[in-house]
Amino acid sequence: MDIVVKGRKTEVPERFRKHVAEKLKLEKIQKLDGKVISLDVEVSKEPNPRQADRSDRVEITLRSRGPVIRAEAAASDAYAALDLAAEKLEARLRKQHDKRFSRRGARRIPAAEVADHVPGVATLNGTGLAAPREEPEPVPTKKIGSLEVQGEGPLVVREKTHVAAPMTLDQALYEMELVGHDFYLFVDSETKEPSVVYRRHAYDYGVIHLRTDTMVTQAHSPEAGGALGG
Numbered sequence: 001m002d003i004v005v006k007g008r009k010t011e012v013p014e015r016f017r018k019h020v021a022e023k024l025k026l027e028k029i030q031k032l033d034g035k036v037i038s039l040d041v042e043v044s045k046e047p048n049p050r051q052a053d054r055s056d057r058v059e060i061t062l063r064s065r066g067p068v069i070r071a072e073a074a075a076s077d078a079y080a081a082l083d084l085a086a087e088k089l090e091a092r093l094r095k096q097h098d099k100r101f102s103r104r105g106a107r108r109i110p111a112a113e114v115a116d117h118v119p120g121v122a123t124l125n126g127t128g129l130a131a132p133r134e135e136p137e138p139v140p141t142k143k144i145g146s147l148e149v150q151g152e153g154p155l156v157v158r159e160k161t162h163v164a165a166p167m168t169l170d171q172a173l174y175e176m177e178l179v180g181h182d183f184y185l186f187v188d189s190e191t192k193e194p195s196v197v198y199r200r201h202a203y204d205y206g207v208i209h210l211r212t213d214t215m216v217t218q219a220h221s222p223e224a225g226g227a228l229g230g
Contacts, residue, residue, distance in 0.1 A: 008044040016043070016078055023086050024060070032093040035065040043078055052076060058085045062093070068162075069093060070179040092178050099174075169207060172197045 003024055005017045020041050030036055040061045046054065054074040058081040062069045069092050073084030166189035167175070176184035176197055183198035194210040 003039045003041060005041045005043070008042055010043060010045040012043050016082075019079060020082065023082055024089075028090075029062070029093065032090075032097045033062070033064050033066070033069075036062060037065070038063045041082075046074075056081045058082045060085050060089050062089065066096065067175045067178050069096065070181075072180065088180060092180070096178060166192065169195075169197065173205060 003020060003026070005012055005020050024039065024041070026039075029039070042059045042061070044057045044059075046057065053076050055076060056078040057072060057074040058078060059070065059072040069089065071085045071088035071092060073081045073088065075081040075084060164186065166187040168189055172184050172186040172195070175186075183196055185194070185196050187193070188195045188209065191209065196208045198206050198208070200206050
């Protein structure tokens with residue numbers, strides 16, 4: 001297995017690539033996870049001078065036969081950001097390693113207790129439904145990725161597609177902690193519905209299930225208008 005280092009809208013010097021190889025010891029990683037398939041390191045830079053203390057961001061993604069483990073950090077330079085991200089990655093690897101070797105005779109951690117086993121907390125803002133707004137005057141449109149954008153940007157689009165098997169709520173919470181995000185999209189193994197788990201305030205977690213409303217679907221179908229008109 002090799003370490004792939006790449007830059008997103010920035011150049012990665014050879015000196016930094018060597019530092020990555022020294023910092024992320026493959027032997028140590030493989031001791032914690034012997035089924036590692038790939039290890040990617042992505043470096044990006046924030047051009048806004050107001051964010052000079054967090055101008056360099058490093059994201060490490062480890063893919064194996066188990067859950068994807070991701071760690072990212074930002075600092076005033078890429079070397080400091082790599083050190084922080086590497087510490088987070090090792091902590092999550094050890095968490096995964098300890099769980100794998102303590103499964104026999106151990107119970108699964110309930111969703112209410114996940115926060116007790118994970119250091120640090122985060123807050124998710126902006127929950128709720130968006131208020132309706134008036135449609136703007138027609139303006140020129142353009143395609144950016146898979147989106148159709150009206151007017152002038154700037155707009156940054158980052159699109160990702162993941163393949164995953166259905167899982168329980170407890171497993172989704174656990175994997176959310178492994179990737180270090182404030183939310184996690186999954187398919188519920190019990191309901192077969194697309195769902196999202198997310199952090200709320202303090203130690204609370206939330207879950208949103210997406211269910212198709214057949215009445216709404218019928219109301220928006222072409223046949224519905226003809227039936228009402230008759």
